[in-house]
Amino acid sequence: MQPRHLRLPFALTLALAFTLTLSFAFLASPAHAAGAAQKPNVLFIAIDDLRDWVGYIDREHQARTPNIDRLSRLGTSFTRAYCASPVCNPSRAALMSGLRPSTSGVYENDIDFRVHIPAEKALTHTFRQAGYFVHGAGKIYHESYRRPSEWDDYLEREGGNPSVPSGRSEGVGGIKFAPLDCKDEDLSDWKITDYAIASLGRKHDKPFFLAVGMHKPHMPWNVPRKWFDKFPLESIKLPPHLATDLDDVPAAGKRMAKPEGDHAEMLRSGRWKEAVQAYLATIAYMDMNIGRLLDAFEKSAYRDNTIIVFWSDHGWHLGEKSHWRKFALWEEATRAPFIWVAPGLTKPGTRCDRPVDFMSIFPTLTDLTGLATPAHVEGTSLRPLLANPAAPWTKPAVTTYKYKNHTARTADWRYIRYENGDEELYDERKDPHEYTNLAARPELAAVKAELAKSFPKSDVPPPPGVRDGKSDQEKERRRKK
Ligand SMILES: [Ca+2]
DSSP states (O other), X not given: OOOHHHHHHHHHHHHHHHHXXXXXXXXXXIIIITTGGGSOEEEEEEESSOOSOSTTSXXXXXXXXXXXXXXXXXXXXXXXXXXXXXXXXXXXXXXXXXXOHHHHOOOSTTSOHHHHSOGGGSHHHHHHHTTOEEEEEEOSSOTTOOOGGGOSEEOOOOOOOOOOOTTSOOEETTEEBOOBSSOGGGSHHHXXXXXXXXXXXXXXXXXXXXXXXXXXXXXSBOOBHHHHHTSOGXXXXXXXXXXXXXXXXXXXXXXXHOTTTHHHHHHHHTOHHHHHHHHHHHHHHHHHHHHHHHHHHHHSTTTTSEEEEEEESOOOEESGGGOEESOSSSHHHHBOOEEEEOTTTSOTTEEEOSOEEGGGHHHHHHHHHTOOOOTTOOSOOOHHHHHOTTSOOOOOEEEEOXXXXXXXXXXXXXXXXXXXXXXXXXXXXXXXXOOSOOTTOGGGHXXXXXXXXXXXXXXXXXXXXXXXXXXXXXXXXXXXX
């Protein structure tokens, strides 16, 4: 038997060794020793043309989005989130690559982003390099420019959508809407959602990045009739608008609004409320698919170790500023829903009112998953705001539409500066609908100068041949006719 005085040090040595082992394991854990298998998965949900009409955003609207609301209760929802560009292709190319339109030159829908942004710069590439299984379905990038090489797997056959029977109205000019006599299952978004549900039901050997891109509520607003019936025409209110709103908007802004186009046609038709009803119906249809996806997610093995990011590529005007669609730099065209669920970081049901833009998506995802953010990525991780939605945040949200037209948004102001030097300035505290342009007030020159500091320092010219004088709006109208 050992003398008593020798036994204690032995016990201490054991305890010390145990403590040291634990310390090393702890120190090494999150970024290194945990290995790829323990990295959180990513569920990346993209919506097409969904403006700020969702339950969690206080804006006069009649949208019903019980499932997006349910998602917002799981994490942090942003009330002031803005796209990098109010057009599908540049918005998506920017957030997927971390390169602003002013850096990549991808300003419009007819600029093939694949020519200007190599696959190695894409978010998908970063996750694949880190050992993730990167797969998806539906609309993540602009439809015309698929790049299968970016994905380990992608739903190829999502099916089409039923069309409006001949002889029935398809809407008003380029604003396409009509109820359909078909089933929910007959639309491609149903099949896209099915792809994601199947993936969430499978066992994955590697951490996954699952991208799900809904086509709705993009036009045509053709969904089963029952969704229209939920919004009786007599209950529809027009969005807040001012007939004289463009009077104090400079020429460059008026050209974007193009009141003689969609809006004049809509006023002549007398069908403005029908169009609003159809947009609401299409949002409700999309929300139903989000519900199916959430049901599968909550039943899955991945509900506690998956980061969810939910975004829409930009907003939408429905007659505000006598404008329809996106293609402009005002609140309606630039603001979109934005929700994050990050296990262990976001708190359920929290709301963040800080202005942010979607250039934050790439660096936030790499930050939260412990991957290195590639050097080319513009934008800032939202980690501080996900941890504390009231944390200090000084960066304005910045949006660009076409060459050298920029807007910066803070909680208090929106400043727009067009290529030709035209300006708009709105006091968001007093004027949330941006009715009164204050840009000419000398006492506000310092406000404009401060906001202009956040505009891109240099602007890559668009590729030759693109500036043909036709706007995306005109081209979209021509195509749909
Ligand atoms: Ca105005």
